[in-house]
Amino acid sequence: MPTKIEKDSLSGQNTTGHEWDGLKELNTPLPKWWLYTFYATVLFSLVWVVLYPALPITGATGLTGWTARGALPAQLEQSRARMEPMLARIRAATPEQIAADPELRAFAMAGGRVAFANNCAGCHGAGGQGAAGGFPSLADDDWIYGGSFEAIHHTISHGVRAGESDEERGIAMPAYLATQMLTLAQINDVAEHVLSLTDRATDRAAAQRGAELFAENCASCHGERGEGNRDMGAPRLNDRIWLYGGDKASIVRSISYSRAGVMPSWRGRLDPATINMLTVYVHALGGGE
Amino acid sequence: MNALAPGKPPGKESGVSSTSSEPSLYAKHQKVYPRAVSGPVRRVKWAVLAVLLSLYYVVPWIRWDRGEGVPDQAVLVDMAHARLFFFWFEIWPQEVYFLTGLLVLGAIGLFAVTSLFGRIWCGFTCPQTVWTDLFMWVERRIEGDRNARMKLDHGPRDARWWRLKLVKHAAWLAIAMATGGAWIMYFNDAPTVTVDILTGRASLAVYGFFALFTATTYVLAGAAREQVCTYMCPWPRFQGAMLxxxxxxxxxxxxxxxxxxxxxxxxxxxxxxxxxxxxxxxxxxxxxxxxxxxxxxxxxxxxxxxxxxxxxxxxxxxxxxxxxxxxxxxxxxxxxxxxxxxxxxxxxVRRPQKVIRPRTLVYAGVLSAVLLVMLGAWLMRETLTLSVQRDRAPLYVTLSDGGIRNGYTLKLANKGRGATLHLAVALEGPQGLRLTVQDAEQDAAGRPVITTRDDGITQWRALVTAPAGLNLPESTPITFRLLDAQGRSVLAQQSSFLGPRR
Structure with missing residues (x-):
């Protein structure tokens, strides 16, 4: 509510007409340099809106036609071209050869770390520690399909149960209860036997009964003493590492309904050089054989 | 701001704002036309100016052989490779506190000198004074001394005015460009960057800083001059506390x-x-x-x-x-x-200046204390350092036999050049822990051996395994110790070994 605009004799400026307890507010104009800078920024923004995508509309481009997304392929191509000499060598070498050459190894470890974080860490964890519920740790010494350079490379390339024609990674365990191959009591006995492989059986008699059932149904893949079979991807049952939990309830569930974890095949998604780098990186996580 | 004081005569409000009796908050700049002078003080000032300017322009060109693959410039701030070279010294970014120490020394030295001799920093050695002096000298050579310059500025803008002003500003700009160019050379190889600037191949950053320091020199020494000291510089505001x-x-x-x-x-x-x-x-x-x-x-x-x-x-x-x-x-x-x-x-009745007094003693004390600390820090500077980073994902790995394994990254930084060191890694901790270092060779005793790199960092991945049954607590302190060929301890770094909660 401006009341009376007066002129201040000291500064030569008008007051705003606002007054609080005798204090009057001076209406001092902005400094010229500030004002012109402000006008310049307004002008700049107008030019910007015309030339560059600035409106919140999908597909809006300015007169220049430039977009951040449009500029990306060229930048990617540029960085790819910069790395190409090294990538060519990585592509031509086997993972063993890469690991043996300090220069290639350093490059592959750096590239593998990035590729792992982008593609693998979602399931296997940032440090390859795995996750509960069927995502195996890549840092320990227990491998379902083998921890050699060759085996790791094969697993990454073809995945696990990824619907490839390659049958090696396609075998799945039968669901013994669901298909009525075993009764619940029999499954209990088998589970007790599996526990006894690591000296954890609670019911010796049941474990005894389960031994025979194990030999008939399980040993062909998991081995006589539960030592596993990497060719078929049958995990070891006589160690301390359990992909789906090692307590009796989990084992009973595994036998009853089967477990069949899936990993995608990466050979169509990642280029050979990246798969080589990933192989070297995963091998160095701590479990490489 | 309080507008009108109550009780002012009415009618004055519509009049012209500021009368001569009311103080203005701003002083209009009065251009200063200093006259040339000669005498002992002026001679000292010329000498100081000559020495300081030569130092500034010449130092980047001093070559200093450090061997193959190392910059041969005596004074160089190598941003790209994160090194600072100063004749015999070379420091890494993490040792920038030596630079901080030098600045602290400079500040306290300035206090001490001021308490004894007043503002001789301002009057003789400050870059603002030195470059302003140089610019004034150029101005005097072109436009003449005080009276001639005043006459020129107050006279008509004829052909002579334009000619003299043009020549003067061209000369100033040339000096400013030399100054800006010299600044760049402290951060780049001087001969290379000179050729690059002249042939248009230098980076945008180089041209940017070149333009920035050219502009600041030109504006501060040509136009702003004494206003820098009076209005911009904080030093005159608190130097009274040292005097x-x-x-x-x-x-x-x-x-x-x-x-x-x-x-x-x-x-x-x-x-x-x-x-x-x-x-x-x-x-x-x-x-x-x-x-x-x-x-x-x-x-x-x-x-x-x-x-x-x-x-x-x-x-x-x-x-x-x-x-x-x-x-x-x-x-x-x-x-x-x-x-x-x-x-x-x-x-x-005049008495010789009293040099030793509480103020100067305090400055001298602080100065020598900082000097001692810096000297000590430099003498005890480690040229070989080991850092151990424990893996955080995963914190530990359970092995198939129930053993526990932790992963570590060892970084061996070698600030020296010359011989490559081969150091055996020994693990100190509970009996039974096993250490392996990926890609490391082994010495006769079966210990992994890691090597240094000249003026660089080598990185190693170490795995420590506690076999099943060792039953370590959740966290156990361990020490990585580096041993030379004679088995003497060179370095040690503490870390911890983690396991499941028990």
Whole structure:
């Protein structure tokens, strides 16, 4: 509510007409340099809106036609071209050869770390520690399909149960209860036997009964003493590492309904050089054989 | 802001705002036209200017052989490779505190010098003073001395005006570009970057900084000049805290000069010729006493001595003098008539400057303390350091036999050059822990051996395994120790070994 605009004799400026307890507010104009800078920024923004995508509309481009997304392929191509000499060598070498050459190894470890974080860490964890519920740790010494350079490379390339024609990674365990191959009591006995492989059986008699059932149904893949079979991807049952939990309830569930974890095949998604780098990186996580 | 004071006569409100009786908050800039002067102070100033400018322009060109693959520039801040070279010294980014220490030394040194000799930093060595002096010298060569320049500026803008101004600004710009260019050379290989700048191949950053320092030199030394000291620089604002009555400052001996006027028996030694005002680079009158604008350059001392010599009077009417002596002389000559007796009486009571006093002792103490700390830090500087980073994802890995494994990244930084060191890694901790280092060779005792890299960092991945049944607590301290070929401990770094909660 401006009341009376007066002129201040000291500064030569008008007051705003606002007054609080005798204090009057001076209406001092902005400094010229500030004002012109402000006008310049307004002008700049107008030019910007015309030339560059600035409106919140999908597909809006300015007169220049430039977009951040449009500029990306060229930048990617540029960085790819910069790395190409090294990538060519990585592509031509086997993972063993890469690991043996300090220069290639350093490059592959750096590239593998990035590729792992982008593609693998979602399931296997940032440090390859795995996750509960069927995502195996890549840092320990227990491998379902083998921890050699060759085996790791094969697993990454073809995945696990990824619907490839390659049958090696396609075998799945039968669901013994669901298909009525075993009764619940029999499954209990088998589970007790599996526990006894690591000296954890609670019911010796049941474990005894389960031994025979194990030999008939399980040993062909998991081995006589539960030592596993990497060719078929049958995990070891006589160690301390359990992909789906090692307590009796989990084992009973595994036998009853089967477990069949899936990993995608990466050979169509990642280029050979990246798969080589990933192989070297995963091998160095701590479990490489 | 309070607008109108109540009780002002009405009718004045519509009148013109500011009258001469009301103080303005802003002073309009008065252009200063300093006159040339010669004398001992001026000679010292020229000498200091020559030395400092030569240092600034020449130092980046000094070559310093450090061996193959290392920059051969004596003084170089190598941003790309994160190294700072200074003749024999080379520091890494994590040792930037040595630079901080130098700055602290500089600041305390400045305090100490100021408490003894006043603002000689401002008057003689400050880059603003040095470059302004150089620019003024150029200006004088082109446009002439004080009177000629004033005449030129107040006269018509004819062809001569345009010619002189053009030549002057071109010369200034050339100096500014040389200054900006020299700055770049402290951060790049001088010969290479010179060729790059001249052939248009230098990076945008180089051209950007080149333009920035050219512009600042040109504006600060050409246009802003004394306004930098008066309005922009914080130092004049608090240098009063370092000065006391025992510091040497540029002083007008008013007890001798007053009353100023004609050179006769009725007047003091000051003949009011204003020579001291005309030579002053900040355009002040030193006879008004101590003031913030005075940079203590002492050119008025030379100018006044010159006049006194011509008049056949004793020099030193304006002099570097302590305020204590000034007060003593004033007291001794109070009430005396101008003449040789007053001069003799005033000069007789002066005492030599008191150098050792609490203030200077404190500065000297702090200065030597910082110096000692820095010297100690430099002498105890580690040229070989080991850092151990434990894996955080996963914290630990359970092995198939129930053992526990932790992963570590060892980084071995070698600040030296020359021999590659081969160091065996030994693990100190609970009995039974096993250590392997990926890609490391092994010595005769089966310990992994890691190697250094010249002036660089080597990185190793170490795995420590506790076999099943060791039953370590959740966290166990362990130590990685590096041993040389004779088995002596070179370095050690603590870390911890984690396992499941028990």
């Amino acid at each position: 006391d009555e025992n510091s040497l400052v540029v002083t007008y001996r008013d007890w001798r000069g007053e009353p100023r006027g004609k050179p006769d028996a009725a007047h003091g030694d000051c003949v009011d010729c204003k020579a001291c005002v005309h030579v002053c680079p900040t355009g002040i009158d030193i006879r008004d006493g101590q003031q913030l604008e005075c940079i203590g350059c002492g050119l008025c001392v030379d100018a006044c001595d010159d006049v006194m010599a011509k008049l056949g009077r004793e020099k030193g009417l304006i002099a570097f003098e302590t305020l204590k002596n000034l007060a003593a002389s004033q007291a001794a000559t109070r009430g005396m008539a101008p003449g040789p007796e007053r001069l003799a009486a005033g000069m007789a």
